[in-house]
Amino acid sequence: MSISRNLRLLTCAALLAQCFGVKAAVAPRTAQPSDTSLIVIHAGTLIAIPGHLPMRQASIVVRGGRIESVREGYAQIAGARVIDLKQKTVLPGLIDCHVHLTTPTLRKDAEHDPAKLSAADYALAGVVHSRQTLDAGFTTVRDVGADTEAIFALRNAIQQGQVVGPRIFAAGRLIAATGGHGDVRGYPDAIRDELVGASTCDGPFDCRRAVRLQVAHGADVIKIATTGGGGDSGGNEDAPAEMEADEVRAIVEVAHSLGRKVAAHAHGVAGILLALRSGVDSIEHGSFINSEAISLLRSQDATLVPTLSVLDRVAKELPDADPKDQPRMRAFLSEMPGNIGAAHRAGVRIAFGTDAGVIEHGTNAGEFGWYVRIGMTPVAALQTATVNAAHLLGQDKDIGTLEAGKLADVIATDGDPLNNVAALGKIVFVMKQGTVYRSAP
Numbered sequence: 001m002s003i004s005r006n007l008r009l010l011t012c013a014a015l016l017a018q019c020f021g022v023k024a025a026v027a028p029r030t031a032q033p034s035d036t037s038l039i040v041i042h043a044g045t046l047i048a049i050p051g052h053l054p055m056r057q058a059s060i061v062v063r064g065g066r067i068e069s070v071r072e073g074y075a076q077i078a079g080a081r082v083i084d085l086k087q088k089t090v091l092p093g094l095i096d097c098h099v100h101l102t103t104p105t106l107r108k109d110a111e112h113d114p115a116k117l118s119a120a121d122y123a124l125a126g127v128v129h130s131r132q133t134l135d136a137g138f139t140t141v142r143d144v145g146a147d148t149e150a151i152f153a154l155r156n157a158i159q160q161g162q163v164v165g166p167r168i169f170a171a172g173r174l175i176a177a178t179g180g181h182g183d184v185r186g187y188p189d190a191i192r193d194e195l196v197g198a199s200t201c202d203g204p205f206d207c208r209r210a211v212r213l214q215v216a217h218g219a220d221v222i223k224i225a226t227t228g229g230g231g232d233s234g235g236n237e238d239a240p241a242e243m244e245a246d247e248v249r250a251i252v253e254v255a256h257s258l259g260r261k262v263a264a265h266a267h268g269v270a271g272i273l274l275a276l277r278s279g280v281d282s283i284e285h286g287s288f289i290n291s292e293a294i295s296l297l298r299s300q301d302a303t304l305v306p307t308l309s310v311l312d313r314v315a316k317e318l319p320d321a322d323p324k325d326q327p328r329m330r331a332f333l334s335e336m337p338g339n340i341g342a343a344h345r346a347g348v349r350i351a352f353g354t355d356a357g358v359i360e361h362g363t364n365a366g367e368f369g370w371y372v373r374i375g376m377t378p379v380a381a382l383q384t385a386t387v388n389a390a391h392l393l394g395q396d397k398d399i400g401t402l403e404a405g406k407l408a409d410v411i412a413t414d415g416d417p418l419n420n421v422a423a424l425g426k427i428v429f430v431m432k433q434g435t436v437y438r439s440a441p
């Protein structure tokens with residue numbers, strides 16, 4: 001086919017998209033090809049709706065990737081494939097609301113130089129991490145900061161069944177102020193502009209542009225940073241906010257008008273309060289959250305995504321860390337668990353998030369242990385990664401519980417997670433949208 005013919009076809013496709021609103025990049029996440037056969041899962045114990053009493057000896061009937069019915073007893077249906085999980089505890093696929101799937105885990109800065117990694121490097125790393133994440137029982141993730149080309153290509157490839165991984169809701173690049181948490185330092189201007197120039201913004205007009213750009217690339221959600229990171233002084237308890245109120249308000253307005261929620265990375269009190277007063281939908285980390293922020297989270301029905309797993313890495317690195325960084329690291333370790341615990345006791349809705357990428361991909365379930373240690377019951381911990389996470393993603397109709405009409409995202413473990421959440425770290429069966437990716441032994 002000639003180049004001019006190719007170009008003509010491209011133009012036609014582009015025109016179709018423009019004139020008829022056909023959006024190739026943002027198809028519904030449920031469009032993934034599924035097993036259309038009839039399947040019956042026999043569950044020894046079934047936690048269909050975390051928070052409700054589990055069922056004993058129950059069946060899940062799956063057709064075309066969705067749950068047709070949940071029944072008492074072991075149903076026998078002619079022509080159905082039977083999956084025997086009579087010795088297991090069966091529950092909804094888990095949801096991690098804070099991952100960085102394309103980020104190579106635990107690599108030192110020298111190896112992780114963004115100027116030396118291409119979109120292809122990130123995408124290929126993402127393929128490996130996607131499999132690890134799905135194998136761990138996480139059938140859906142929200143990716144909140146990545147190389148734009150890599151994450152949307154990965155999301156779409158998984159959706160189309162070309163790559164094995166969890167269903168992804170992706171933010172694309174983190175939007176931040178110039179010099180803020182989403183910026184890079186130490187590069188010549190030309191390289192810096194290439195790396196993050198389009199996703200840093202200053203002033204409300206520029207910040208609207210930054211949001212629209214991520215949406216144009218295919219963002220399902222918008223991620224911003226109103227404080228520095230945990231590894232720099234901008235992430236300290238008393239650090240000033242890294243964005244202005246008019247910028248965050250503009251971001252929230254334009255994101256909401258485009259049907260996207262806004263997730264705000266924030267450690268210190270000033271950045272948390274600024275984000276909440278500007279109407280964001282979730283606070284990510286919330287490390288130094290105080291009573292005023294807790295009240296705002298509740299009154300605005302916003303969600304907290306704590307990512308306590310990061311503390312495991314902080315604790316591990318503390319002994320060998322630069323002495324000037326150690327007081328900050330100790331502050332995170334000593335204060336964050338108590339602060340998140342206070343938010344939970346006050347009734348703040350908490351959705352499960354690990355910051356996987358900062359911690360090792362596939363070890364996501366370690367976060368459940370943290371939730372129990374800060375005072376959650378095991379069932380409350382499980383709710384963070386099911387019903388609460390589905391609510392934050394705006395996907396309650398499809399995921400979060402095992403009920404008729406929802407997607408067949410089903411996992412199983414040998415243990416009893418309502419007695420000990422460590423059982424969630426030993427997932428033995430994974431089905432996503434009716435397709436089995438990991439079979440029980």
Ligand SMILES: [Zn+2]
Binds near residue numbers: 098
């Ligand atoms: Zn993160």
